[in-house]
Amino acid sequence: MRYKLRHLEPSDGRALFEFYFTGLSKTDRKFFGQPYPLFLQPLKTVKELRQRIKKWQLENDWYFFLLYAGEKIVGCSMLKRCSTSRPVTGIAIHKKYRRQGLGMILQRVIINAARNIGLKRIWAAAHDDNIASLRMHTKCGYKTTGKEMLKQSHREIEMKMEL
Numbered sequence: 001m002r003y004k005l006r007h008l009e010p011s012d013g014r015a016l017f018e019f020y021f022t023g024l025s026k027t028d029r030k031f032f033g034q035p036y037p038l039f040l041q042p043l044k045t046v047k048e049l050r051q052r053i054k055k056w057q058l059e060n061d062w063y064f065f066l067l068y069a070g071e072k073i074v075g076c077s078m079l080k081r082c083s084t085s086r087p088v089t090g091i092a093i094h095k096k097y098r099r100q101g102l103g104m105i106l107q108r109v110i111i112n113a114a115r116n117i118g119l120k121r122i123w124a125a126a127h128d129d130n131i132a133s134l135r136m137h138t139k140c141g142y143k144t145t146g147k148e149m150l151k152q153s154h155r156e157i158e159m160k161m162e163l
């Protein structure tokens, strides 16, 4: 399989919409809460998503990478708030493309982007029952900070990586 990596553009709206609603399960979407404000509910149409991408581009403080296999998005990773003291990362891989190392590759992409803009550390947060994410982040070099955020239905484990 040949993969292509690119930055998110409004023209990716349709493929991203499909990835989000068919490539991820309902639980995955709950886990992948990071890419504010792209997927804040209710998101109903591709047109709406394209508009959100355009608007979000104006903020100019995030990276959002897409991994394509042909015409289909099979993964994405993001880095948000490059200009503040606590840049956060997020990642999701299409449910049919997992356990092939793609999550690790997209993490590497984000880590390199963060280093290139001079960041010294990055953060991630995972639901306490999201074993896949906790293990993947640990494998990449993130360490738990000991801080846990109590949400309505779950706890979130904070992780940090020194770059």
Ligand SMILES: CC(C)(COP(=O)(O)OP(=O)(O)OC[C@H]1O[C@@H](n2cnc3c(N)ncnc32)[C@H](O)[C@@H]1OP(=O)(O)O)[C@@H](O)C(=O)NCCC(=O)NCCS
Residues within 6 Å of the ligand: 028, 029, 031, 032, 033, 090, 091, 092, 093, 094, 097, 098, 099, 100, 101, 102, 103, 104, 105, 124, 125, 126, 127, 130, 131, 132, 133, 135, 136, 137, 139
């Ligand atoms: C977390 C996620 C991105 C991992 O993507 P992936 O491409 O399957 O990950 P990789 O194949 O690169 O796996 C890297 C490591 O993560 C761990 N891992 C991944 N999936 C796992 C699972 N289901 N159970 C246990 N460990 C897992 C393993 O340590 C794995 O290394 P190994 O294969 O050598 O054992 C993917 O499961 C996903 O998209 N989940 C839904 C969205 C989400 O939870 N995002 C994270 C929000 S914090």
